[in-house]
Amino acid sequence: MYVESARVLDAYDDEYNGVIVHPESLPSNPTAFASMLRLSITHWKRKGKKGVWLKLPIEKSDLVPIAVKEGFQYHHAEKDYVMMTYWIPEEPCLLPPNASHQVGIGGFVINDRDEVLVVQEKYCAAGLEGLWKIPTGFILASEEIFTGAVREVKEETGVETEFVEVIAFRHAHNVAFEKSDLFFVCMLHPLSTQIKLDDHEIHAAKWMPLVEFVGQPLIQQDTMFKKIIDICIARLGKTYCGLAVHQLASKFDGRLSSLYFNTVEDKNSTCQAS
Amino acid sequence: MYVESARVLDAYDDEYNGVIVHPESLPSNPTAFASMLRLSITHWKRKGKKGVWLKLPIEKSDLVPIAVKEGFQYHHAEKDYVMMTYWIPEEPCLLPPNASHQVGIGGFVINDRDEVLVVQEKYCAAGLEGLWKIPTGFILASEEIFTGAVREVKEETGVETEFVEVIAFRHAHNVAFEKSDLFFVCMLHPLSTQIKLDDHEIHAAKWMPLVEFVGQPLIQQDTMFKKIIDICIARLGKTYCGLAVHQLASKFDGRLSSLYFNTVEDKNSTCQAS
Structure with missing residues (x-):
């Protein structure tokens, strides 16, 4: 009889008057868990708790x-767990949403002979x-945009690069799994020339003259592609400023994070938007 | 005897030689499902399939x-389903990762008396x-950054605004649930002045003289806060250019998406980065 032996699940408070169940304290037996969970909810309700966070490792998928x-x-x-939640109060749920975005990068790499890596x-x-495009990919968990762009270009083409600037970014919705997508166009400076293909994902890669790249009908006919490339070309002509990256610390969480902002040399330049 | 009656689960091919199981075709009975799933995997293996996508609605959590x-x-x-995957080939898994980022916004709203909404x-x-800060929040599923910033400011303070530019963005890691966080600082132009608090999340709100806002010791002592506000002030003085937003269509997916890029009026301005 599990009801008799049931006890409240081990949990600790979060800073929003919620509770987080200790995954280690979960019983393996589903019936025991059912009794404990029911008792725990009654207990947390009585204590005026709000959100309950229950992380179930994949080994305990029975629960x-x-x-x-x-x-x-x-x-x-x-991969190895599912996080479940329960909102106790009779008021709108204030639990934070889960991750909403994928982050992709595109690497615009151009050499001093005006050839683009495609x-x-x-x-x-x-x-x-048949479209020749710039290398693109998703950044990895906890990866920086400036690192991810360099890594993707290297993986897909074998070419070493260094990050220069974020040129622009695109925000699109309902992409994969109904999530949104932020795509950062990065200008990269090539440090090597030899191409070595990634056979799994890439069919072909080459250095292509800029005029030929831009002249592709699929690019000329597409407002988004065309605009992005126009901006990259303006940046090459130094009539456009992208966002450089600076790593800055915040005292409060001791966290080092990356701030991307514009670095215009000419302090007299003005902006169109007012 | 479910083994006798087992059939392959209804599934359709994706564009990467994988299969996506039809959630409607799933049996409710776990034993029947077990037989069908086993048979299906054998069948897909034989057909050279790669990734299997299995979306289990919460009503079928028994599976x-x-x-x-x-x-x-x-x-x-x-909230209402879990997506499960199985990678068949004996080679590295090429299934795309799940969403990796939360996206937050901060609204820098300043009126013509040089008072900041805090x-x-x-x-x-x-x-x-005790810190007076700019209103911040997460954008909702499928929400635009420029819309989310206006909505958050309105929800937290009651003040109506219009979007001007993205001024800068911060990329931080291991924030909530070990996911990363992209935080866009937006300059907004106020369209109303009266403050009406959101009691659930906000303790107090007011219009605060810019010098007083910047002078707060917690801001002066923090490299990240300080830099962001310095940039906002430079933007006010028109010595800095943020990113305006333009909605552009892509022919290929018929998708309208938002491109954020710099709009420098003075085409002779140059960039520090080379």
Whole structure:
């Protein structure tokens, strides 16, 4: 009889008057867990707690249906766990949303002979077959944009580069899994020339004369592609300023984070927007 | 005997030689599901399929432990479903990662008397008590940065604004649930003055003289805060250019998305980075 032996799950308070269940304290037995969870919710309600965070490791996936039966919802998941939540108060839920964005980068790499580093992808969207495009990819967990751009270019083409600036960024919605996508166009300076393909993802790569790259009908016909490349070209002619990156510390969380901002030399330049 | 009646799960191919299981075709009975899933994996392997996508609605959470036993991992989850994946080939997994970022905004709103719209939050990080800060928040699913900034300022303070520019952005890691955070500082132009507090999240809000706002010791002592505000002030003096937003269509996916880029009027201005 688990009801008799049931105790409240081990949990600690968060700073928003919620509780976070210790994953180590979870029983493996679903019936025992059901009794403990029910008792715990009553206990937390009595204490005026608000949000409950329950992280279930994949080894304990048997407990997922139990938590659902007790009214928990999914919050987010990673390969090896699912995070479930329960909002106790009779007022709008204030729990933070889960991650909402993928972050992609494109590397605009141009050499001193005005040749752009371009690729053709193995798997490309219908209608884009034959298009030579700049290398693109997603940044990895906890990776910097400036590092991710250099890494992706290296992985796809073998070419070493250094980060110069973020030139512009695109925000699109309902991309993968109905999430949004932030895509940062980065200008990179090449440090090597030899191309070595990534066979898994890339069909072909080469250095392509800028005029030929820009002249591709698929680019000329597409407002977004065209604008991005126009901006890159303006940047080459130094009539455009991108965002440089500076790593700065914040005292309060001791965190070093990256601030991207404009570095215009001519302090008399003015902005169009008022 | 479910083994006898087992059939392959209904699924359709994706563009990367993977399969996506139809959530409607899932049986409710876990034993039936176990047989069908096993049979399906054998079938997909034989057909040379790569990634398998299995979306389990929360009403069918009983099937989660079954899929785990068959070797599935979690990919991501939303309130009402968990997405599970299985990578068949004996080669590195090429399935795309799940969403990696939260996106926050801060609204720098200043009126023509040089007063900044500031708030004190109900729940603030230790060490930041008493700090008057600009309104901040997360953008909602599928929300634009320029819309989210205006909405957050309105929700927290009641003040109506219009979006001017993204001034700079900060990239930080291991923030909530070990995810990364992109925070866009937006300059907004006030369209109303009267303050109406959001009682749930905000302790106090007011218009504060710029010099007083900047002079706060917690801002002066923090490299990140200080730099962001210095940039906002430079923008006020028109010695700095932020990124304006333009909505552009891409022919290929018919998608309208937002491109943020610099609009420097003086085409002779040059950039520090080379």
